[in-house]
Amino acid sequence: MKKELVELKINGRTHELAIEPSALLLDVLRQDLGLTGSKRGCDESSCGACTVLVDGVAMMSCTLLAASCQEQEITTVEGVSQHGSLAAIQKAYGDWGGAQCGFCTPGFIMTVKSLMAENPDPSEAEVRAALSSNLCRCTGYSQMYAAIKSAIAAERNAMVEAK
């Protein structure tokens, strides 16, 4: 198939790439750009391991055409930590047992990031509903709820301190 030139904005950087029009975003991230943090668990939008943010919205990159994301801001797990220091949600997932084998973790972190942006104070029911798009076979999810709670508290404290 003929390749086309596209421009993708990923984690704040613009990449110009020659890709096939049918190329999926997950393949482009992992193969063309070496951003292997986004994982492949199924290929059919059912596990959420490939979740990235597209203009802040959590999307499954395994079924998303890369070419359709031009002009949009793509964030992957590699873009979550800033200058080498962990984002609150990353630290909390580490501390509270949110990650066991870690394979689902990048996807969950992206889903939680979008939840926290949309709803700064989610109830446990809202957290459960938000996470239900992603599958984790290791944790049974409960330690993730604790992690999310603590990340929200940490961000709130940081904001208070900044003021």
Next chain:
Amino acid sequence: MNHERIVGTAVPRKEGREKVTGKAVYVDDMVLPGMLYGATVRSQIPRGRIKKITFETSVAWSEFVIVSAKDIPGKNCIALIGDDQPCLASDSINHPEEPVLLLAHPDRHALRKAVDAVSIEYNPLPAIFTMEESERGSEIVWGTDNVFKTYLIQKGNVDDVWSRADYIIEGEYSTGAQEQLYIENNGMVAAYDAKQGITVWGSLQCPYYVHKALMALCDLPAEKVRVVQMETGGAFGGKEDYPSMIAGHAALLAMKSGKPVKIVYDRAEDMAATTKRHPSRTRHRTALSRDGKILGGEIEFTIDGGAYATLSSVVLSRGAIHAGGPYYWPSVRIRAKAVATNAPPHGAFRGFGGPQSIFAMERHMDRIAQVVGLSPVEIRRRNFLQPGQTTTTEQVVRELIDLGKLLDRAISVSEYQTKKQEFAIENGTGATKKGIGIAAFLHGAGFTGSGERYLSSVVGVEGCADGGVRILVSSTEFGQGTKTVLCQIAAEALGLRYEDVTIAQPDTTEVPNSGPTVASRTVMVVGKLVESAARGIHQTLKLSGMLGDSYSAEEFRAACQAYVAGHGQLRSWAQYDPPPDVFWDDEKYRGEAYAAYSWAVYIAEVSVDLTTYSVSVNDFVALQEVGRVLHPVLAIGQIVGGVAQGIGFALFEKVIWQQGRMQNNQMTNYIMPTSSDLPPIRVFFEELGNVHGAFGAKGIGELPMDGPAPAIVNAIEDALGVRFDSIPLMPEDIYDAITARSLRGEDEVASVIR
């Protein structure tokens, strides 16, 4: 040295930072220069012989590397316990996912079309798909009688008890196949060069299983086979034996092409072709006294092993030993049998036979309670094993376990009695029926019987040039926290900081064979060896006069640096040494089956919606005694994760079979619990300690898989008054049973009452 500052605390996971930043490297994240992608052409029929293979001309075959059984340099088998499973079928086909040919190509996307363009003609043979068909023996598909293995466990004389019994209670229980469904599919990368031999990197649990299999398959000496574990995205037993197959395939393609080859399964292939939990059937016939005491019983435990022997004999063994549950049997006869069918081989999955036979025992216990007229609580209390009594294999319970106390605590934290009363009233009206159910159980830690003696595991601890300490083990991390806990143990044993200890990536050229990472053995068995190897480092430093009995972390570091500077290397090894008083008879299956058991009482609360027939688990209490909890966050994580899988086993996860092939091999039609499906899972620990494990730890990983299914089904019976003896229990099964009952217009009467 300070006393236990690290063990028992929630130190950060060793590989945690890599995991939360996406930097952890899993096998599919690896790229080697010139690497090809590999794919597998599989059989399409459950049984038969290959007549002819045709390569359709629509594909440019010259671009592909093609491997068949003829290309195997060594023995065409996946060496494990027996050698019956071929790496590539050359003639006979025994299940519908049997690998026949391997293809490799530089473009991953070109492979799918090529796989489809290979057509295989067969002379089909009749196939069998159920345990019953296999037992009937009308078609012999394995050996001379379709039987992989049998065990007979006998205690006392059970034939004597029937005449003395006030009640004889029978039941038959069954469990279905269950897919491990780790989120990372199986995968391997292999590279070959004539001088160094073969190297594989992969997602796997047992580096030395793969090592052994590759030596036989590639006809290479030990030093020319190197196996490296990559970060592994979940395993649960599902990466115990099948990785040897994939490693073999990648290795054959790499040897033939001279290029590195990566094989990573997609979800559909992983679910259909790799192992699952053995389906099982258990029959109980139990003699009881009027006051509800077990006098004796017969238990028949049968599992479906699929087409090849693989791990079935050991799964069967664990299932048989756990079949009597945590109860005292004055006499018992347990007959266990693993039979062949024409499905892909079933394999290891967390619990390893235990969840199957314990489901039966704990359902049967509730049945016994009803017949005898006691509560589920009381019937268990009266029959619990007590210290000093013997198990079904006549192992004396030396641990000071008080199961009655465990039960009391579980009842109180779950508010069992209050809820029982409330539900009895509430269930009178409305379309939602609530129930509460109990399961009590045990799980043996480590290999069964003489297993640990045969394994004879070795671990190493190294004092490094920079003064740090590094652990050398083949035990793998796949989420449970192996790396973290073993580092805690070494740091504790040496009085160092957790940060001073690291652990080597499992690589067979670097680490000794500390046995497979299975059977809840890592913390108890390997951990104990790490503790003693670590102490060996201190011993060496002390004998060399470089360190005293008490020291600071800095003094240790300096001594270690000085020793390595002077001697080149500082290493200490420890090898498993069986306790002298342990007796196990492999023939009679009698004696000390496990060095230690973990014990538990789980309580599930459910509601059943009579308009949709769906079950929700509303509350779950998991109380266990696992010895010393070395890391509270990881331990809770193990329990909650195991309970979630157990809930899936009971209510969600149904493999639909057709002609030996899984039909619903996608995450959209094989359903595992999501965050919206699970109740709060409340975890409680009792800590008794254990002389066999590092700092008193026992096994923890598998235990939580055993209890949820029976506790839930017991709760469903409590809610509906209808008996269910088979899992997975789907809404349609509940619908059928309720309609059948209302058609009959009566409640079922317990089977045999004398």
